[in-house]
Amino acid sequence: MKTAKVSLKTSLPVDMEKELNKQVRMEGMSSFYYLAMASWCETKGYINSATFLYHHFEEEKAHMMKIFRYINEMGGHAVVPAFGEVKLEYTSLKDVFEHILEHEIAVTKSINNIVDFCFQVKDFSTLHFLQWYVNEQREEEAIARRNLEIFDIIGEAGQGIWLIDQEIGNMLKQILAKETAKEGAAAA
Numbered sequence: 001m002k003t004a005k006v007s008l009k010t011s012l013p014v015d016m017e018k019e020l021n022k023q024v025r026m027e028g029m030s031s032f033y034y035l036a037m038a039s040w041c042e043t044k045g046y047i048n049s050a051t052f053l054y055h056h057f058e059e060e061k062a063h064m065m066k067i068f069r070y071i072n073e074m075g076g077h078a079v080v081p082a083f084g085e086v087k088l089e090y091t092s093l094k095d096v097f098e099h100i101l102e103h104e105i106a107v108t109k110s111i112n113n114i115v116d117f118c119f120q121v122k123d124f125s126t127l128h129f130l131q132w133y134v135n136e137q138r139e140e141e142a143i144a145r146r147n148l149e150i151f152d153i154i155g156e157a158g159q160g161i162w163l164i165d166q167e168i169g170n171m172l173k174q175i176l177a178k179e180t181a182k183e184g185a186a187a188a
């Protein structure tokens with residue numbers, strides 16, 4: 001007599017698992033974009049921008065892992081994605097930050113599509129889980145826009161580019177202070 005294979009049941013819809021695995025890849029790709037940009041900045045002497053981008057590389061890695069762990073927690077199967085090539089060269093520091101804003105908008109759209117899908121399949125657990133990403137993307141887009149504004153306000157001529165790099169360093173300090181405050185509030 002054949003024994004039926006017992007598989008663990010999950011409320012995670014199969015298509016949702018696929019969508020989340022795609023997002024795992026997108027977050028992973030994001031981390032490598034930031035890493036490549038950090039390296040480009042470092043080799044050009046934009047040290048503060050490089051530090052900002054190395055920090056962001058770590059953040060994106062954490063975003064990837066958060067979804068990865070969620071898929072398995074829900075009884076799905078998180079898949080290690082194949083990562084493609086990333087852009088290694090940029091024409092200027094502003095070019096780097098323009099790519100960042102474009103990329104973050106693409107990530108927001110991707111998250112929004114999954115949120116929309118949550119409603120379609122009535123997956124309220126994933127909907128709740130993704131709220132964190134909705135907020136995160138709003139914050140990240142705002143930071144990316146602010147970084148580009150800095151270029152317009154200061155101007156790149158003369159010592160401008162040096163000042164811009166300094167200002168991006170200050171932006172990172174503000175981000176780190178906010179993160180510490182959030183952690184403090186969560187621990188209280």
Ligand code: OFO
Pocket residue numbers: 027030059060063103104107136137140
């Ligand atoms: Fe993953 O937060 Fe932006 O991309």
